[in-house]
Amino acid sequence: MKCVFNKINNVKISTWLLLITLGIFALNAVVVHAGDPNGSTTYSDSIGGLKYSVNFIWTLLGAFLVFIMQAGFAFLGGFLRQKNMLGYMAHCFIDSTLGAIVFYLFGFALMFGGSKLTPGLDFGNSLIGWDGFFLSGRSYDVQTIMFWLFQMVFATKAVSIIAGAVAERMKFVPYIIYSCLMCGLIYPIYGHWVWGGGWLSTLPFGAGVKDFAGCACVHTIGGIMAFVGAWVLGPRKGKYNPDGTPNAIPGHNLVYVVIGTLILAFGWFGFNAGSTLAATDLRMSVVASNTFIAAAAGASIMLFLTWAMTGYIDVLFICNGALAGLVAITAPCAYVAPWAAAVIGLLSGLIMRGAVWLVEVKMKVDDPLGAVAVHAANGIWGMLAIGIFADGTYGGVSGLITGTGWQLLAQAIGTGVAIGWAFAWGAAIFFILKYTMGIRVSDLVESEGVDIHIHGSPCYPVEERYIGNVGEAMIDLNQEREQLSLLEEAMSKDAGREKIYSDKLGRWVYARLKTEKKR
Amino acid sequence: MKKIEAIIRPEKFNIVRDALTELGYPGMTVTEVKGHGSQKGISEVWRGRRYRVDLLSKIKIEITVKDADVEKIVNTIVNESQTGSIGDGKIFIFNVENVYRIRTKESGEAAI
Numbered sequence: 001m002k003c004v005f006n007k008i009n010n011v012k013i014s015t016w017l018l019l020i021t022l023g024i025f026a027l028n029a030v031v032v033h034a035g036d037p038n039g040s041t042t043y044s045d046s047i048g049g050l051k052y053s054v055n056f057i058w059t060l061l062g063a064f065l066v067f068i069m070q071a072g073f074a075f076l077g078g079f080l081r082q083k084n085m086l087g088y089m090a091h092c093f094i095d096s097t098l099g100a101i102v103f104y105l106f107g108f109a110l111m112f113g114g115s116k117l118t119p120g121l122d123f124g125n126s127l128i129g130w131d132g133f134f135l136s137g138r139s140y141d142v143q144t145i146m147f148w149l150f151q152m153v154f155a156t157k158a159v160s161i162i163a164g165a166v167a168e169r170m171k172f173v174p175y176i177i178y179s180c181l182m183c184g185l186i187y188p189i190y191g192h193w194v195w196g197g198g199w200l201s202t203l204p205f206g207a208g209v210k211d212f213a214g215c216a217c218v219h220t221i222g223g224i225m226a227f228v229g230a231w232v233l234g235p236r237k238g239k240y241n242p243d244g245t246p247n248a249i250p251g252h253n254l255v256y257v258v259i260g261t262l263i264l265a266f267g268w269f270g271f272n273a274g275s276t277l278a279a280t281d282l283r284m285s286v287v288a289s290n291t292f293i294a295a296a297a298g299a300s301i302m303l304f305l306t307w308a309m310t311g312y313i314d315v316l317f318i319c320n321g322a323l324a325g326l327v328a329i330t331a332p333c334a335y336v337a338p339w340a341a342a343v344i345g346l347l348s349g350l351i352m353r354g355a356v357w358l359v360e361v362k363m364k365v366d367d368p369l370g371a372v373a374v375h376a377a378n379g380i381w382g383m384l385a386i387g388i389f390a391d392g393t394y395g396g397v398s399g400l401i402t403g404t405g406w407q408l409l410a411q412a413i414g415t416g417v418a419i420g421w422a423f424a425w426g427a428a429i430f431f432i433l434k435y436t437m438g439i440r441v442s443d444l445v446e447s448e449g450v451d452i453h454i455h456g457s458p459c460y461p462v463e464e465r466y467i468g469n470v471g472e473a474m475i476d477l478n479q480e481r482e483q484l485s486l487l488e489e490a491m492s493k494d495a496g497r498e499k500i501y502s503d504k505l506g507r508w509v510y511a512r513l514k515t516e517k518k519r
Numbered sequence: 520m521k522k523i524e525a526i527i528r529p530e531k532f533n534i535v536r537d538a539l540t541e542l543g544y545p546g547m548t549v550t551e552v553k554g555h556g557s558q559k560g561i562s563e564v565w566r567g568r569r570y571r572v573d574l575l576s577k578i579k580i581e582i583t584v585k586d587a588d589v590e591k592i593v594n595t596i597v598n599e600s601q602t603g604s605i606g607d608g609k610i611f612i613f614n615v616e617n618v619y620r621i622r623t624k625e626s627g628e629a630a631i
Contacts, residue, residue, distance in 0.1 A: 238533075447530045448530055452561075452563060456563055456564030456565075457563045457564055457565055458563070461563075461565070462553075462572055462574075462576075466553055466572060466573065466574040467570050467571060467572050467573065468570070468571050468573045483604045483605050483606070484604075486602060486603050486604035487602055487604040489602075489603075490601075490602030490603060490604065491530070491602070494531075494534060497534070502540075502541055504541070505540060505541075509537035509538075509540065509541055510533065510534045510537045510538065
């Protein structure tokens, strides 16, 4: 019955989607194109024209590099158990495809309308923009569309951050809803405040809130949303003992984790250095070097820290340390000197380690990939680092080391707003979804893995000799459903088991069912 | 001496192992196996086409114990791993002629 109901719902949803798509086509067919769709007015055979050309190449190259970071995020799925890998892959992939569509439809217009950065982005105020919908009309222009591509890949990265925190236990439809809202509203509106000429960028303190490549816009917003998501979902089964001590849940492929970290670091060159948006801005060499110096420093401090704390060289923490350094340097990379990048990187590793402890042990929020510790904590740190280490050589941004504290105040306001904005939206979305459609998969699905139940196939299918084709006569849907509901019932009974502390073993074990105890 | 060979659901293994550890047992060999009895496989989807996984993964536990302990170990496994759905598995009991412990060359019940 549930199956049939779902089918009807799916048909309804797809009809709506079709209508919306047709509507967009109809709308675009009547709009007059007044931008520069082929670039002939933007380009000319002169030094000025060539400048446009190299800037285009640089920004597009940056966009392509940022796009490959999605592969890095996907590879970090090695932190998860085998049975949930495909679910995480699907989340990452949906973010970069569906998210791109949403950002194309209205996210970009809300974010950069009124910024006047490129042609066709004229209307908007300091709170929200409203120009450049569907990249049509005057925004059908080579510059605007180049800019869109670069911003689109950023938006999809911001959405993917949360996939790691809610992995292994989230339903798919709520995830899609969250993904669309994040790409279409939450990220663009905050981005407008900082990057689109909104009120934060024009604060009267220092040079206004500065966020070079997205510590607040991308990482703090994404990381705080990830925290709220993981908190509302609750921990994975078996993560915490009744006395609150956390257990380790090992992932399934550390090769993926290391490769993913390296791909992310590679893509980050585009993320930060590409954010100059101009190859004529030669500061990009400093930006790129600062980026890697911070990553290397973050990884190195974790190398020695894990060695000192556990006696082992913990590769997972070293990888996370590198990511922490990359996140922390994202905002200050253009405004600080290389020595400051090294300091920021070193501290970011320690902050990440501290945040892991705080989130896992103290707050008891289960975050399988460490998204909160890496992105939220270090996004905040990176924003504040501008106010401390900026040396005044670029963009007129000067921090504490030059003797002025106003920039730090501006950064603190910007960061505080980002935290509040993401927390409020995150709590609203996840609590509403939790009490309407439910966001967590059933106990059976969690125990057998979301792959086979939601996506129909394990991420690593069994060998060919174990499978056969399905004959019509072999399928008895009624029986299958009946058996499944029996199993479902048994598994949810198991979830109700109290764990008891066994003195004999010195660890927590599963005890008898609660109901049996009462008898 | 008897050998207990239990084939159970993988998702129930944690609970069964915890229960057995609490009860106490001499030693355990665990194998990941594939097979089926009355449960005729589950169907999965590969790019829109359904296929059937005929042989499902199960976990086989082998424990060799004194005759007197067979009953309580079997009861524990049955109680903890039963779900009532097809595919819960089976338990087989075998007679064991002798057991040798390689380290000490002990044999018989002392070697279990």
